[in-house]
Amino acid sequence: MNILLGVGDIITPKVSASILVLIIVSIIPILQPSEYVLHILILMGIYTIYSSSWNLLAYTGQASLGHSAFLGLGGYTSSLLVIKVGVDPWLSLLAGGVSAAAAGFLIGLTCVRLREWFLAMVTFGFAVIAETAVMALDWITQGATGYATPSLLHTRLQYYYTTLALVAVSLIIIFLVIRSRVGLAFSAIRENQLEAEGMGINTVKYKLFAFTLSSFFAGIAGGFLVYYIGYISNEIFSFHHSFMPLIMSVTGGLNTITGPIVGSIIILSIWEALKIINPIHRMIAIGVFLTLVVIFMPKGLHSVALRVIRSLRV
């Protein structure tokens, strides 16, 4: 696997733009935004990691409707390791990712041969099982009541910069994977699995790798989310959490690096901004927005931005 390409290949205009964006978001706290704005930015960062993890799976043409299982697994593993075993919180965060990856690998072993909605059904089923297990193990997980989680960091600013670092590292890894031969194999599988197999690509191996890596990042996002929110309950396995990465990725742009970033920013911004209107109207507005995106911008808002940039160049 030639994961690392030449420096010239990597420092493309898109990468330069990403570095610029990173610099801009790094200096946001200098503008002294309110605690709430920082809070939303942190959530956007966490959801960027989470929806990017889901999108990574979509690169291979696989769809998960139960990604919250990995988010929750990461959250429970990380926090329980700290509370019950006294593991270092940072190490526990990594352990949360590894446990989610292990679960993803095992699930992948059994279901990567499944396609489309069958795989979605299995992942959905896994989320149900994971939630049931958490409820059944209430002597350790406190069941539906849940429990408070210890703080990983002291201030919101620290959380902000840590989120930024986690987003950057996650996206760089995902980017390198996508730009490597592995990524090409992913695309080939997505476009036509039979043809990919005919070309000698071990589709099971690549899909399993995508599944495992995707679960790892979902686990990291879950661990960090519960440390940040300060509370975890079975609610982490909810439909909301399973559908959010799908909605964000589709809105931003499927099978792109920037799609989940754009999607997380747009969806969370709309969700929050519309809170000034009646909650029922808000739900209708969000529903209408998502419908319009799917009908008129099937490639996501990311594609609109690209079109605008191209037209400016012309």
Next chain:
Amino acid sequence: MSEAKISRRKYLKYSVAGVAALAAAAAGGVYYQRATTRRRSIKIGLVAPFSLPEGPDMERATKLAIEEINSAGGVYVKEWGERVPMEYVIADDEDASPEKGVTAVTRAIVEDKVDLLVGAMSSRAALAEQVPAIKNRVPFIITGASTHLVTRRGPQGNYGGLPPGDPLRIEDAEGMSYMFHYCTTTFHYSKTVMHFFGEYLKPMVAPNRNFRLAILYRDDAYGVGVWNDSNKIIKDDKLPIDIVAGRKYPPGTTDFHAELTAVKAAKPDGLFAVDFTVGTSEIYIQGQRDVGLNTVYVAVEVCEGPEFYTLLKKWGDHQLLESKFGPFAGPPYYLPLMDTYIPKFKQKFGVFPGMMGADTYDAIYVAKDAIERAGTLDKAKVRDALETTKMKNLLILTETGYIEFGKTPETYHEISPATFIEQLIWDEKLGECRPFIVWPEKVPNVGTIKQRDFKLPPLYTPGEK
């Protein structure tokens, strides 16, 4: 030369006059600015779930209370020497989940700069939502969570039995002092139901043996809390009750045939259904219609809303509901305020008020009272005033007849609600059941609340002969 001198004098005069005018304008501006910044409305953050039926009910009650307060001139703030209006902002925790709740409450505190928070429905959401309020020292009158931990997880409440190191413990005593609980806890309503069965129904249906009770409950903080408290109350109060079946099920369940069949096999004398409106009505209906479990069903007060009566139809006839606010049990009502609140609510919103809204309505008035006594919007002083609240009952009954917050570790910042049992009777004209209070006979400081005697359901079958 002299002209120059004169013009210089003139120049000086005009300059002095100009400076004075500017200073006066600036002073006026500052004064005006101070006056405008001083005189502002009081902002209440309403923490409510708008994806659930309880959220809109809480908002309607809040709107009504604030309109009443404002049309009566507003809230008198002594520090400003004037009355100011109240307003509310919604902190929507959507489906009452911790993550959404923390975001909503943070926004209300940081962006909307609320003076006080009111609301919160589910226990787990409230436990997370109160953390930003504790950190920012914002008084929070929690009107929904049934777990007592919202006020007892700090040192003042002796950590509610949480062992050292438990993540739910909050060591910030100062922050915890801003939390107030205006709600019934799982302990309160379990106590009412257990005592009704043990003291009132047992002699009627099982004079020579213990009362056989079945409990069906949601597998969440609320259901498990009721289960634990019911067992504890039976033991501590030595009630003649045997729990013959206790079955929990996942929240959101609507098919109870398996649970009800198992319950029927256990031959209970009564069934305690611990769910929200939809689940409870299904338990009542499926139990009687499909499983033939002809027993006495009792539900928790959270079902006290118009939807419950609509869903139940005739299947609610002669069945029971524990409650602390009975908008359908009158007129005449047991509290004078209900005579105006209920028709006004119905006229304004076209629906009957629910119980969650009633708690919220009271809490708005509790907030108004505390701010007026504090004479300021300084949050620490409002907190102090809340601690010494002593108001006559509004819509929610309390054991003392007054709204006051407890001071002992066992009652820290909690009210002492008085709850009752209603029996639903089919009303042919309305095509719905209507409740009548059957137990207890009296409430201290209010007097008789009982409206009629309890009658066993016509098809009632005791557990064992």
